[in-house]
Amino acid sequence: MHDFTMRINEYLPLREVVFHTLRDAILRGExxxxxxxxxxxxxxxxxxxxxxxxxxxxxLQTEGLVIMTPRKGAVVAEITREDLTDVLEVRxxxxxxxxxxxxxxxxxxxxxxxxxxxxxxxxxxxxxKLTDIANKDEEFHDIIYGASRNxxxxxxxxxxxxxxxxxxIEYIKDEQKWVTLVEExxxxxxxxxxxxxxxxxxxxxxxIDNQRKTILENLKIN
Amino acid sequence: MHDFTMRINEYLPLREVVFHTLRDAILRGExxxxxxxxxxxxxxxxxxxxxxxxxxxxxLQTEGLVIMTPRKGAVVAEITREDLTDVLEVRxxxxxxxxxxxxxxxxxxxxxxxxxxxxxxxxxxxxxKLTDIANKDEEFHDIIYGASRNxxxxxxxxxxxxxxxxxxIEYIKDEQKWVTLVEExxxxxxxxxxxxxxxxxxxxxxxIDNQRKTILENLKIN
DNA sequence: GTTTTGTATTTTGTATACATATATATTTAG
DNA sequence: CTAAATATATATGTATACAAAATACAAAAC
Numbered sequence: 001m002h003d004f005t006m007r008i009n010e011y012l013p014l015r016e017v018v019f020h021t022l023r024d025a026i027l028r029g030e031x032x033x034x035x036x037x038x039x040x041x042x043x044x045x046x047x048x049x050x051x052x053x054x055x056x057x058x059x060l061q062t063e064g065l066v067i068m069t070p071r072k073g074a075v076v077a078e079i080t081r082e083d084l085t086d087v088l089e090v091r092x093x094x095x096x097x098x099x100x101x102x103x104x105x106x107x108x109x110x111x112x113x114x115x116x117x118x119x120x121x122x123x124x125x126x127x128x129k130l131t132d133i134a135n136k137d138e139e140f141h142d143i144i145y146g147a148s149r150n151x152x153x154x155x156x157x158x159x160x161x162x163x164x165x166x167x168x169i170e171y172i173k174d175e176q177k178w179v180t181l182v183e184e185x186x187x188x189x190x191x192x193x194x195x196x197x198x199x200x201x202x203x204x205x206x207x208i209d210n211q212r213k214t215i216l217e218n219l220k221i222n
Numbered sequence: 223m224h225d226f227t228m229r230i231n232e233y234l235p236l237r238e239v240v241f242h243t244l245r246d247a248i249l250r251g252e253x254x255x256x257x258x259x260x261x262x263x264x265x266x267x268x269x270x271x272x273x274x275x276x277x278x279x280x281x282l283q284t285e286g287l288v289i290m291t292p293r294k295g296a297v298v299a300e301i302t303r304e305d306l307t308d309v310l311e312v313r314x315x316x317x318x319x320x321x322x323x324x325x326x327x328x329x330x331x332x333x334x335x336x337x338x339x340x341x342x343x344x345x346x347x348x349x350x351k352l353t354d355i356a357n358k359d360e361e362f363h364d365i366i367y368g369a370s371r372n373x374x375x376x377x378x379x380x381x382x383x384x385x386x387x388x389x390x391i392e393y394i395k396d397e398q399k400w401v402t403l404v405e406e407x408x409x410x411x412x413x414x415x416x417x418x419x420x421x422x423x424x425x426x427x428x429x430i431d432n433q434r435k436t437i438l439e440n441l442k443i444n
Numbered sequence: 445g446t447t448t449t450g451t452a453t454t455t456t457g458t459a460t461a462c463a464t465a466t467a468t469a470t471t472t473a474g
Numbered sequence: 475c476t477a478a479a480t481a482t483a484t485a486t487g488t489a490t491a492c493a494a495a496a497t498a499c500a501a502a503a504c
Contacts, residue, residue, distance in 0.1 A: 097315045153312050
């Protein structure tokens with residue numbers, strides 16, 4: 001018997017495809033900050049009409065990746081050092097909130113998944129591609145987000161992470177930081193398992209702070 | 223000589239007009255949760271084409287006021303008690319962050335504006351329309367947001383407040399709560415002026431918590 | 445009576461056409 | 475030669491047309 005449920009929801013609106021294409025182009029740097037996004041040009045390049053392009057650009061705006069001005073169009077958002085600092089500052093606060101809630105609400109299954117994810121992450125370091133490692137690291141933190149049981153918090157944290165997407169490789173690629181990364185993750189698992197809220201908050205604060213330092217150091221922009 | 227700079231930026235795209243119209247309709251309850259938003263119908267009613275309607279609906283989606291499903295369209299978001307609890311929980315965390323930052327960064331001018339706004343609010347209680355009072359209360363908190371100097375924080379707080387817009391009158395309309403409201407605002411001003419971060423966080427936590435109780439008590443939905 | 449299937453209608457997705465504002469190039473006045 | 479004025483081109487805003495999917499409903503099959 002075949003699984004026919006497989007093809008359910010396989011349909012993707014063009015606007016979604018365009019959105020992901022443009023988003024990736026921005027995050028990879030193919031579309032540079034300050035660059036003007038012109039609807040007809042993009043429509044021709046991607047072989048669609050202006051309509052899905054417009055809708056995708058609007059979605060990019062809400063993610064903070066482009067800035068739109070009425071009658072002027074959209075430009076790829078310049079990210080200033082100040083913006084990054086702001087984002088990271090909010091992120092630390094909300095990550096602390098997330099681990100605190102996770103301490104209270106996490107179940108045994110999630111703890112197991114956390115440990116498994118962490119083990120896999122350790123095995124990948126030095127072997128797999130950086131983006132795969134970065135994805136595994138995201139998975140780890142996603143489990144914690146989920147254990148917070150607060151959907152709005154999860155949504156905001158995902159959005160903040162999105163803002164930092166361009167820089168997420170920086171931290172992973174420095175081999176000297178791997179020891180710290182693994183150590184912090186393990187401390188975090190222990191703290192959450194012991195429901196030690198203060199310890200968990202401390203560890204996550206340091207963890208994000210390390211990322212912050214790396215990002216700000218490697219930053220060419222002002 | 224006339225001032226021609228006056229008309230600069232006076233232009234508003236139709237999508238913005240439609241967005242505000244629909245948003246107000248949702249917040250007033252004219253468009254009820256679960257109700258289907260149909261593009262042609264709205265376009266006819268508002269006398270515009272489908273294009274600005276579509277773009278407005280997408281914006282409503284990012285504000286969390288409607289839920290869109292591909293090929294199915296948009297429905298006004300049902301707000302569950304759980305959603306509200308989540309929003310308020312995040313809001314308390316971020317309001318605490320905002321007042322803490324405000325303690326560090328606020329300047330004399332802003333303190334004066336805070337006191338002036340508060341004085342005006344007190345004078346309005348019992349005299350002015352509830353929505354005007356609510357707006358004045360927003361102004362008060364906006365000054366504190368601004369003093370945090372964190373643009374991303376301000377943006378997220380504004381969005382969270384948006385989610386609670388439907389219920390903001392509930393708290394204001396109960397005359398018994400006015401004393402508490404005024405008292406808390408004054409305590410908050412004092413704490414910020416003295417740069418007493420812990421006290422400020424405590425006051426704002428109580429302040430939002432009081433709103434939370436009122437909202438959840440008056441809530442008919444599950 | 446219930447389920448299935450075919451058809452009509454409605455609704456969203458996408459493309460395109462036209463209107464209008466902005467940017468660019470050209471001309472003309474000083 | 476510079477700068478204002480004008481013409482031209484380009485881009486966005488909006489409306490409309492057409493395609494395709496979802497829904498509603500009726501008829502047929504069981």
